[in-house]
Amino acid sequence: MKRLLALLLALLAATPAFAQSPAPAQAVVQTENVRAELLADASAIKPGEPFWVGLRQTIRAKWHTYWKNPGDSGLPTEITWKLPDGAKADPIVWPRPHLFDLSGVINYGFKDEAVLLVRITPPANASGSFKLLAEANWLVCEDVCIPEDGKFELTLPVTATGAPAPPATRAIFDRARQQVPMQSPWPARYGVAKSGDPTLIVEAKGLKADAIRDVYFFPAEWGPIANMAKQTASIGAEGIRIPLKRGDAKAALPAELAGTLVLTEKMADGEARQAFDVVAKLDPGFVPTSSLAAAVGGEQLSLVEALLFALLGGLILNLMPCVFPVLAMKAAAFARLAGHERSAMRRDGMAYTLGVLVSFAVMAAIVVGIRASVGEVSWGFQFHSPVFSLLIAYLFFVVGLNLSGMFEFSSRFAGVGQGLAARGGTAGAFFTGVLAVIVATPCTAPFMAAALGFALSQPAPQTVAVLLALGLGLALPYLVLSFTPALQRRMPRPGPWMDRLRQFLAFPMYASAVWMIWVLTQQTGADGVIYALGGMILIAFAIWLLKLGSGASAATWMRRGLAAVAVLLAFAAALKLEDGAATAASASGGPAAGVNFDGWERFSRARMAEAVAAGKPVFVDFTAAWCITCLVNERVALDTQAARQAFEQAGVVKLKGDWTNRDPEITSLLRDLGRAGVPLYLFWVPGAAQPKILPQVLTESLILSELAALPQSKR
Numbered sequence: 001m002k003r004l005l006a007l008l009l010a011l012l013a014a015t016p017a018f019a020q021s022p023a024p025a026q027a028v029v030q031t032e033n034v035r036a037e038l039l040a041d042a043s044a045i046k047p048g049e050p051f052w053v054g055l056r057q058t059i060r061a062k063w064h065t066y067w068k069n070p071g072d073s074g075l076p077t078e079i080t081w082k083l084p085d086g087a088k089a090d091p092i093v094w095p096r097p098h099l100f101d102l103s104g105v106i107n108y109g110f111k112d113e114a115v116l117l118v119r120i121t122p123p124a125n126a127s128g129s130f131k132l133l134a135e136a137n138w139l140v141c142e143d144v145c146i147p148e149d150g151k152f153e154l155t156l157p158v159t160a161t162g163a164p165a166p167p168a169t170r171a172i173f174d175r176a177r178q179q180v181p182m183q184s185p186w187p188a189r190y191g192v193a194k195s196g197d198p199t200l201i202v203e204a205k206g207l208k209a210d211a212i213r214d215v216y217f218f219p220a221e222w223g224p225i226a227n228m229a230k231q232t233a234s235i236g237a238e239g240i241r242i243p244l245k246r247g248d249a250k251a252a253l254p255a256e257l258a259g260t261l262v263l264t265e266k267m268a269d270g271e272a273r274q275a276f277d278v279v280a281k282l283d284p285g286f287v288p289t290s291s292l293a294a295a296v297g298g299e300q301l302s303l304v305e306a307l308l309f310a311l312l313g314g315l316i317l318n319l320m321p322c323v324f325p326v327l328a329m330k331a332a333a334f335a336r337l338a339g340h341e342r343s344a345m346r347r348d349g350m351a352y353t354l355g356v357l358v359s360f361a362v363m364a365a366i367v368v369g370i371r372a373s374v375g376e377v378s379w380g381f382q383f384h385s386p387v388f389s390l391l392i393a394y395l396f397f398v399v400g401l402n403l404s405g406m407f408e409f410s411s412r413f414a415g416v417g418q419g420l421a422a423r424g425g426t427a428g429a430f431f432t433g434v435l436a437v438i439v440a441t442p443c444t445a446p447f448m449a450a451a452l453g454f455a456l457s458q459p460a461p462q463t464v465a466v467l468l469a470l471g472l473g474l475a476l477p478y479l480v481l482s483f484t485p486a487l488q489r490r491m492p493r494p495g496p497w498m499d500r501l502r503q504f505l506a507f508p509m510y511a512s513a514v515w516m517i518w519v520l521t522q523q524t525g526a527d528g529v530i531y532a533l534g535g536m537i538l539i540a541f542a543i544w545l546l547k548l549g550s551g552a553s554a555a556t557w558m559r560r561g562l563a564a565v566a567v568l569l570a571f572a573a574a575l576k577l578e579d580g581a582a583t584a585a586s587a588s589g590g591p592a593a594g595v596n597f598d599g600w601e602r603f604s605r606a607r608m609a610e611a612v613a614a615g616k617p618v619f620v621d622f623t624a625a626w627c628i629t630c631l632v633n634e635r636v637a638l639d640t641q642a643a644r645q646a647f648e649q650a651g652v653v654k655l656k657g658d659w660t661n662r663d664p665e666i667t668s669l670l671r672d673l674g675r676a677g678v679p680l681y682l683f684w685v686p687g688a689a690q691p692k693i694l695p696q697v698l699t700e701s702l703i704l705s706e707l708a709a710l711p712q713s714k715r
Contacts, residue, residue: 029150033060033140038132038152039115039165041173046162048124053154054115054176055079055136063142064109067097069220071107071227075139075147077116082133086123093117095179096262096275097218106227107141108218115176122158131155181260181275186239188278190257191286195246195458198225198253199288200280202240202261209235209609211266215242217278220258223247232668243288255282303462306454307469313448314473317440342485349482351426353475355433360471363437364464386523387574389626390532392438393516394570396509397536398543399435403506407543433475440474448696452677522625522660535570542566599644603657605665611653611684617710618653618684618691622670625660629696630679637698646707685710 029036035058042051055077057065066074081089095114100107122130137149164170186204193199200217215233219225229245240261246253257280265272401407448470455466481487513536520528542563601607603620611618621638623630637643647654657666659678670680673693681694683706694706 027152027154029152031140031148031150033063033146034058034065034138034148036136036138036150036152038134038154039169039172040132040154040156041165041170042156042162043165044157044159044163045122045126045130046160047122047126047158049162050119050121051162052117052119052173053132054117054173055134055152056113056115056172056176057110057138058113059111059140061112063140064098064100064107064111065114065138065140066107066109067218068092068094069108069218069222070139071100071109071222072105074107074109074141074145077136077138079116079118080135081118082135083120084123084126084130086125087130088121090119090121093119093180095176096181096260096273099216099218108227115172115179117173117176117180126158128158129155130158179275181262181277184261184276184278186276188280189283189286190244190280191283191288192253193288197246198244198257199286200240200242200244200257200278201238201286202242202278202280204239205237207235207239212240213264213266215240215261215263217242217244218260218262219247220260224253224257225259230664230668253282256280257282303454303458303465306451306462306466309451310448310455310466310469311473311476313451314470315476317448317470317474318477345482347426348429349479351429352433352482353472353479355430356437356471356475357433357468358430359434359437360467361464364460364467367467368460368463386520386528389516389520389523390528390535390574393513393520393532394535394539395435395438396513396516398539400506400509400513401540401543403502403509405503406540407547436474437471452675516626519626519660531573535573538566538570542570598639599647600654600656603655603666605669608655611655615686616653617650617686618655618682619647620655620657620680620682620684620691622657622659622666622678622680624658624678627659627678633679633681633696633698637700637703640700643700643703646704650707650710652707687711 027038037056037058038053039056040051040053045051057077059065066076068076070076077092079092083089094116095110097108098111100109100111120132132152132154134152134154135149136152137147139145139147165173184202186202188200188202190198190200212235215235216231217225217233219227224247226245226247231242231244233240233242235241240263259278260275261278262273262275265274451466451470455463458466517529517532520532524531545559545563545566548559600621603622608618608620621630621634623634625631657663657669659666670677673680679696681696681698682691683694684691692706695702
């Protein structure tokens with residue numbers, strides 16, 4: 001959209017015909033997409049007395065023009081006046097805008113009809129007739145954007161008393177004035193969080209949260225506020241609170257933040273859309289934290305605390321089930337090195353650590369880049385993509401074939417690293433560290449959540465530092481082992497068992513590939529199985545062809561060509577997934593098929609707030625099909641027979657948030673809580689002002705204990 005718009009604007013700038021239309025001036029201009037008419041609220045004007053004119057745009061269905069701040073793309077309508085000497089035209093008075101979300105690009109503008117009001121003041125000595133000439137240009141967009149323009153002329157008689165316009169015209173102006181935002185009756189202020197993001201407070205105290213919906217703040221100028229970041233307003237005792245995201249402007253945030261607040265109010269006889277012009281003053285003493293994070297007792301970590309939490313979380317991540325297959329391979333590689341020179345052990349440990357740290361550094365760079373362009377990012381974000389799930393399934397499958405002895409990697413292909421990891425070798429150790437990071441990203445260990453929540457909301461240096469600390473924690477056990485001779489002496493000696501262990505380790509990799517195919521089916525439906533299994537057959541076929549022989553014969557080159565075609569076809573499945581219904585479940589509002597909703601309601605903020613307000617105990621489970629820790633917790637703690645009975649006897653409202661495919665509402669709440677990924681468990685006790693955040697690794701006894709502690713009157 002932006003690229004297309006830039007191209008069209010460049011064409012506009014290079015084509016004088018747009019700016020110098022030969023069409024004569026008239027009261028009505030009809031273009032292909034907009035009917036524009038210049039109207040006045042008076043049929044005759046009085047000398048020296050202001051009157052109003054309006055440029056009325058009737059816009060083609062599904063098309064839109066732009067507000068004074070067009071958002072992430074577009075241009076506002078401009079009007080250039082040519083008036084009699086002594087006359088004055090004020091700036092455009094803009095009606096309240098609409099929000100247009102075009103594949104994630106946020107625009108502000110108008111659809112159907114818009115009347116842009118301008119106050120005209122004639123000179124005190126005006127007489128005879130008063131002639132207005134105006135040139136207007138606007139950008140009108142749907143899938144494409146088209147610059148249009150028109151020349152307008154309106155002549156009004158000048159009389160001693162003036163005269164109003166006909167009733168039909170006055171009705172147009174009355175409707176137009178109803179669309180103009182009124183000055184806000186409430187004071188407003190804003191503060192800046194440590195992350196640099198502002199939060200707006202409109203002190204509209206006494207509002208009822210259930211009577212207000214669809215609150216949105218339209219910034220008056222581009223730059224200070226990021227338009228593409230989703231707004232999640234809340235209404236409480238302090239009024240309306242709207243966390244915002246810092247925009248792309250390099251300058252400091254202004255002393256006053258201006259914009260238009262639009263909301264829908266529920267009244268006795270229906271709903272009304274209201275708009276208020278707001279000017280919020282910067283309050284240096286207001287350093288906001290997330291309202292929901294504050295509600296659950298969350299505190300903003302310091303950088304030192306975040307680094308410590310990340311290091312501890314990385315250490316515990318070694319115990320998470322998603323990392324087990326790779327760590328078992330690494331352990332086998334260390335065992336093979338037993339008896340070698342200590343320098344070889346140290347090189348191996350340092351190479352593995354370097355692979356982990358380089359991977360986390362790359363991930364940090366990706367996170368910073370996405371956050372700069374999109375405005376938000378979460379831990380494990382790549383697993384929202386079915387393409388990524390398919391490619392990881394291929395990787396696990398190929399690693400399994402290698403461990404099974406189907407083929408050996410040559411030194412040129414040591415980048416995959418698993419075959420080398422089983423035998424030892426610096427390159428293999430490095431890339432085994434890379435693989436450990438890849439498979440660790442869907443997991444969240446204790447201490448990690450708070451650290452990652454801090455990291456993903458901080459400037460780039462802090463983000464990089466925390467992620468590197470997490471990587472150091474993941475690699476630390478093997479680094480310590482490689483530098484500790486006493487521990488090395490306790491390792492078993494190499495022998496024939498090493499080959500059997502290597503072959504055995506292929507099966508966890510096959511199981512991991514099966515898991516990723518299952519995740520893929522939750523994202524794409526049954527078609528994902530066909531693409532994944534078909535691609536794996538093609539990859540295995542390519543490996544078989546390459547094993548048949550080597551050399552420079554014509555037959556060898558033909559086999560290599562066929563193998564290349566087979567691999568390309570396997571990867572073409574990824575393109576098919578990307579172009580297909582990759583996120584059908586989330587797009588339709590339904591849960592992923594692999595997430596068990598038996599006995600659970602689908603999460604929404606509204607349902608959670610409703611149940612809490614009704615005084616019911618509420619348990620919220622944020623999960624995803626690709627999160628192994630989530631699935632294990634469900635099997636061993638949440639969906640056992642004892643836990644089900646306890647939930648039912650206690651009358652708990654059970655809500656499940658499925659994050660298999662990206663869900664903006666869940667992402668927003670995770671961000672509000674200072675968390676970066678799943679699993680996350682919230683438990684509301686009736687009457688409590690805040691929920692309790694449970695540990696990320698659950699047990700049945702912990703759940704039963706929490707439920708048993710509920711007040712008897714609520715059970």
